Amino acid sequence: MKRFLLDGRYGAVLQSFGLQPIAVLKKAGLPVTLFTQEHPVITQDAYFRLMTTIADLMPDESVPIRMATMESIETFSPPIFAAYCSRNGLACLHRLARYKRLIGPLALDICEDGDAVCLSLAAADRQTPLPAFVVETEMVFFVHLLRKAVKEPLKPVAVTLATAIPGQAFARFLGVQPKLGGTNVLTFSRSDLEKPFISENETMWQYFEPEMNKRLSELTVDDSFAAQVRSVLTELLPAGEGTSQHVADRMGISTRTLQRRLKDEGTTFQKVLSGTREVLARHYLRHTDMTTQDIAFLLGYAEVNSFLRAFAIWTGQTVRDFRKGDLNEHE
Numbered sequence: 001m002k003r004f005l006l007d008g009r010y011g012a013v014l015q016s017f018g019l020q021p022i023a024v025l026k027k028a029g030l031p032v033t034l035f036t037q038e039h040p041v042i043t044q045d046a047y048f049r050l051m052t053t054i055a056d057l058m059p060d061e062s063v064p065i066r067m068a069t070m071e072s073i074e075t076f077s078p079p080i081f082a083a084y085c086s087r088n089g090l091a092c093l094h095r096l097a098r099y100k101r102l103i104g105p106l107a108l109d110i111c112e113d114g115d116a117v118c119l120s121l122a123a124a125d126r127q128t129p130l131p132a133f134v135v136e137t138e139m140v141f142f143v144h145l146l147r148k149a150v151k152e153p154l155k156p157v158a159v160t161l162a163t164a165i166p167g168q169a170f171a172r173f174l175g176v177q178p179k180l181g182g183t184n185v186l187t188f189s190r191s192d193l194e195k196p197f198i199s200e201n202e203t204m205w206q207y208f209e210p211e212m213n214k215r216l217s218e219l220t221v222d223d224s225f226a227a228q229v230r231s232v233l234t235e236l237l238p239a240g241e242g243t244s245q246h247v248a249d250r251m252g253i254s255t256r257t258l259q260r261r262l263k264d265e266g267t268t269f270q271k272v273l274s275g276t277r278e279v280l281a282r283h284y285l286r287h288t289d290m291t292t293q294d295i296a297f298l299l300g301y302a303e304v305n306s307f308l309r310a311f312a313i314w315t316g317q318t319v320r321d322f323r324k325g326d327l328n329e330h331e
Contacts, residue, residue: 004101107122143173
């Protein structure tokens with residue numbers, strides 16, 4: 001199961017739209033600590049659930065445009081800023097295509113044919129249909145970034161969508177009427193993409209490139225089966241679906257295969273489940289002011305007392321003492 005980095009500043013973006021990040025994460029069935037982690041990691045399915053939840057909570061055709069054109073969007077994450085430092089639009093798109101995994105689970109394919117340059121958008125697995133909200137937001141983002149970098153009202157020459165045609169606000173922003181097709185494609189003229197970026201900064205690119213390559217390599221450091229199970233559990237636990245059957249169903253395998261592969265790595269499902277809950281519990285207690293009841297719920301416990309007993313076994317402390325001790329350490 002591939003993992004992707006998610007910029008933690010999504011929380012600030014949601015707040016700017018009047019949404020509570022924790023409420024959004026809960027509704028999407030995701031860990032409420034997702035945005036507070038140093039380098040949040042997310043699966044494709046989880047990312048699409050997050051984006052779909054945002055769309056459901058803000059059913060306004062202007063939302064994708066407002067999100068993708070918010071002030072200083074080019075500094076939203078290192079990969080985007082590095083791309084913004086490119087010499088022109090063509091170099092910018094190639095950089096974004098290479099480092100898209102550091103922004104979200106999308107695959108970008110660039111096809112150059114004479115004066116036409118096509119940018120195709122697909123899910124990372126190239127099979128799952130992209131949610132309409134994701135497609136609209138991404139396309140607006142690319143066009144906005146190019147316009148801002150060249151200081152001209154650049155527009156694509158054609159837009160093809162695999163999803164339904166959105167409202168007229170989308171077409172007005174892009175400057176072209178989208179058409180339905182089998183893929184999601186933005187087509188630009190090469191002459192537009194070769195216009196020099198006002199924002200070109202090769203020194204900044206050389207600074208960011210090693211760090212981005214390092215982050216890409218880190219995504220594959222822990223590809224053990226147990227790590228995949230932990231990743232799935234962090235998504236399922238808030239929904240109270242932390243059984244081996246739930247995890248096996250999500251991973252598309254049988255419970256027998258799940259248990260066998262964990263045994264091959266010298267562990268069991270119960271050990272992975274307990275370890276995942278402990279890590280999340282410590283994180284919630286250190287970085288949030290959630291009640292013990294809320295934490296127990298997010299960890300998939302039917303009763304608070306079950307969580308309290310488990311926590312005492314993990315740490316040798318009560319929840320109250322753990323919080324008090326952690327607070328004293330930071331004073």
